[in-house]
Every structure is written in C-alpha cells, then in structure tokens.
Amino acid sequence: MVVLSAARWVRSRLSDRFWRVQxxxxxxxxxxxxxxxxYKLAVRSVRRAFVRSTKARKExxxxxxxxxxxxxxxxxxxxxxxxxxxxSNLVKSQxxxxxxxxxDLAIYEPKTFKSLAALAQRRRQEGFLAALxxxxxxxxxFSRIVHxx
Amino acid sequence: RxxxxxxxxxxxFSPTAADARGARQFVEEAAQDFARQHPDVVLYVSPHSGPGxxxxxxxxxxxxxxxxxxxxxxxxxxxxxxxxxxxxxSGLDIIRIRKPFHTxxxxxxxxxxPLTNKPSILNVQGPRLQPQ
Numbered sequence: 001m002v003v004l005s006a007a008r009w010v011r012s013r014l015s016d017r018f019w020r021v022q023x024x025x026x027x028x029x030x031x032x033x034x035x036x037x038x039y040k041l042a043v044r045s046v047r048r049a050f051v052r053s054t055k056a057r058k059e060x061x062x063x064x065x066x067x068x069x070x071x072x073x074x075x076x077x078x079x080x081x082x083x084x085x086x087x088s089n090l091v092k093s094q095x096x097x098x099x100x101x102x103x104d105l106a107i108y109e110p111k112t113f114k115s116l117a118a119l120a121q122r123r124r125q126e127g128f129l130a131a132l133x134x135x136x137x138x139x140x141x142f143s144r145i146v147h148x149x
Numbered sequence: 150r151x152x153x154x155x156x157x158x159x160x161x162f163s164p165t166a167a168d169a170r171g172a173r174q175f176v177e178e179a180a181q182d183f184a185r186q187h188p189d190v191v192l193y194v195s196p197h198s199g200p201g202x203x204x205x206x207x208x209x210x211x212x213x214x215x216x217x218x219x220x221x222x223x224x225x226x227x228x229x230x231x232x233x234x235x236x237x238x239s240g241l242d243i244i245r246i247r248k249p250f251h252t253x254x255x256x257x258x259x260x261x262x263p264l265t266n267k268p269s270i271l272n273v274q275g276p277r278l279q280p281q
Contacts, residue, residue: 112258
C-alpha cells in the first residue's frame with residue numbers, strides 16, 4: 001500500500017502487526033525465559049539462532065566425523081586393534097570404506113566388523129614380515145594390490 | 150506402475166466475488182482440459198453463492214492430507230500451474246527430511262550390545278554356575 005503524499009502516509013496505520021510479530025515468535029517458541037514471549041527479546045534471539053544454525057552446518061560435518069572415529073576406535077579395540085592400525089591396514093588392503101559406513105557396520109553388523117578387523121590384523125602382520133623379514137620369503141597374500149584399468 | 154497420489158481437487162469459489170475472476174475463467178476455459186489430462190484426479194467445482202470465504206483450491210491426497218491453496222486474484226494460467234503442481238505432489242508433509250534413507254530392518258546380523266564380543270560364559274545363569 002504505497003501512498004504517495006506524506007500526509008496520507010502518516011494517517012494509514014498498520015493492521016497486520018499481530019501476524020508480523022507471530023512470524024518471528026513462531027521460531028522462538030522453544031526458547032527459555034522471556035525470549036519465547038516478548039518480541040523485542042525474541043528478535044535478537046531468533047536472529048542469533050539462525051546465524052548459528054548456518055554456521056553449524058560446517059561444524060556438523062566435523063562433529064559427525066569425530067563421532068564415527070570414536071565409535072570405530074571403540075569397536076576395533078574390542079577386537080584388539082588400535083584405530084590408526086585398523087584404518088591404515090584397511091586402506092593398504094584396498095578396502096575403501098569410509099568412516100560413516102564402518103561405524104554403521106560396527107553397530108549393526110558386528111560379525112562383518114570382526115572380519116574386517118581380522119583382515120586388518122592379518123595385513124598388519126604381513127607388513128611386519130615384509131619389513132623385518134627382508135627378503136627370501138614370498139609376499140603376503142593380502143598385500144597383493146589389484147590394478148583396475 | 151505410477152499411482153497418482155492426488156485423489157480430488159475441490160475448487161471452492163463464489164460466482165460474484167471480484168477476486169474469484171481467475172477461478173471463474175479457469176472453470177470456463179482450462180478446467181476441462183486439465184481434467185482430461187489428469188484422468189485419475191476427480192475435479193469438483195462448487196460455487197457458493199453470495200459473499201463468502203476467499204476462493205480456495207483444496208487438494209486431498211491418498212494418505213489423507215488436505216492442502217488448501219488460495220487462488221484469490223490469480224490468473225487462469227497461474228491456477229493451472231498450481232493445479233499441476235498439486236497433482237504431481239504426494240501427500241507427505243512438506244518439512245525438512247532428516248535423513249535421505251530409512252530402513253525397517255537396519256540390522257541383519259543382530260545389533261551390537263555390550264555382550265556381543267565377550268565370552269558367552271558371562272551370559273549363562275543357572276544352578277550350574279554355583280561353586281560346588
């Protein structure tokens with residue numbers, strides 16, 4: 001409602017203030033204290049909440065990766081392997097599973113995870129033999145690399 | 150085979166109100182073509198006489214959700230676009246989907262519990278375990 005002359009503009013009053021206020025308050029309903037009721041306080045809190053939620057999208061990725069790593073570490077320690085040994089040996093055996101999938105396997109498919117831990121352990125032993133044995137013994141079976149062309 | 154999730158479209162408008170002009174034009178021109186192009190959607194046209202509520206296009210879906218869209222002061226083409234949009238939707242609520250995946254059976258081998266990787270002697274209860 002654009003009114004051109006100033007005198008008329010002063011006389012027209014806002015009629016949908018309630019709904020404009022509700023648009024902001026609906027995002028503040030679960031806040032604590034007066035911030036969920038009073039518009040003046042709610043505006044500031046809602047704006048900060050939105051800013052924090054956009055910034056948190058980057059941190060969510062970091063947080064979830066740390067969570068997966070914790071879970072994989074706990075599961076591999078149950079099978080007698082530490083996390084760096086587990087991950088490095090899986091990568092050397094060309095098992096390209098990411099941490100998300102490994103954490104889900106550890107929770108929902110414990111036997112599969114046990115077999116993966118055994119694979120990593122075997123590859124680790126073969127790595128030690130190749131490094132320390134030096135020489136005439138044949139290469140380990142699980143150390144062979146498959147080339148995809 | 151594709152089953153259209155839209156069950157019926159109800160066009161509620163008043164034949165005399167000024168903002169229902171687009172709805173009236175839609176009914177005169179494009180409603181029949183729309184109904185022919187979407188044979189599995191039932192189109193109800195219900196004019197209520199006299200001054201009443203704002204003209205509305207009500208869509209009912211197979212899972213029971215009812216979605217109402219205001220068509221006040223919209224042209225006939227816009228109403229056609231709106232109707233096709235509603236016809237291509239399913240009745241699920243339009244909120245943020247938390248996860249793009251869902252399973253009813255997440256675990257095939259049995260979910261992990263603290264006794265999965267422990268020796269099964271810990272789980273045995275009974276008179277056999279008491280020391281003699």
